[in-house]
Amino acid sequence: MVELSVLQERFGSGITEHVFRDNRRVDVPAAVLFDVLSGLKTDFGFSVLIDLTAVDWLEYEGATDRFTVVYLLLNMDSGERLTVQTALNLPNPTLTSVYSLWKAADWMEREVFDMFGITFTGHPDLRRILMPEEFDAFPLRKDYPLKGRGERHNFPVITRSGS
Amino acid sequence: MAVGLPENIFITKLDAAANWARSNSLWPMPFATACCGIELMATAASRHDLARFGAEVMRFSPRQCDLLIVAGRVVMKMLPVLQRIWLQMPEPKWCISMGACACSGGVFDTYAVVQGVDRFIPVDMYVPGCPPRPEQLLAAVIEMQAKVRRTGTVMGREFAIRDTPVGPTPFDMDERYRIQDANLVQLGGFSAAATGTALKGPANHG
């Protein structure tokens, strides 16, 4: 298991951890996130990026930061799993892309960008992946209404005589 | 016979002859985007056997089809594709909207799902259900044949008069309310003060 003290010693004391049920999460400041992740990959054997996603905490009781970006890592040799989190805020939530560490990050970062508007610098092709190119909102942000802002009905109508 | 017709010749109207041919050889274009598509496949498979009604020739090229079956929800990224397929189909053509989703958006009242394809393409027949049973789709196909026989003309005159959209207008009153609410919400930013008090989600107008 990766001890917190080992991480703190190497990457600074800004790193903390908390446990929810049997789930251990390591909280990393955004500034050192890339160093921590690349260290975890090269020196601690976390060879697989299982998932990369984000959470919007708008209106959540007691939340201090707007977004959390979550990285789920897996060590294929020991079977150890690790959750790494980092907090981000508006305006301009930006992180360094981990595409250079794990190719799996390609589409996951595009999805987080598409849904939350978090940009990943260094990503080779940061386009929307789910929504159409011309869509201009980030639908999983909590201040985006569930039923949208009318984008779903902004199309030409084809009548029978006109087709 | 009085007019002296030779054997094996009978007299009919051109429209009736065309309708007879068209209605008994509908070529469906299966636009199956979700779970309804499975039921569409079941309808075509041996147990329910769409071939009994002459509509078994599913073609995946719209150029060869005359009956568009929209089976499943259509999202805003897919709608231009659907419209293009509809426009690519040669005349005469008809459209069946199959299932709650294609007819009205079903339970998926979200930002990405079109609330009924009839808002954007003309629909001839709606099939309710989630998913409709194959029998229901068969009933719709039979009904479609009846409609072709009843209204069809050889030059397609019955299409030319349908110049208004069949569905509700895209931006109905609810939609306008929501857009209004959305614009209010857009003004708020995230700050500690706004958390939980000042900034509330859009009011629900239904």
Ligand code: SF4
């Ligand atoms: S109507 Fe029901 S079965 Fe058909 S696509 Fe929608 S959810 Fe699926």
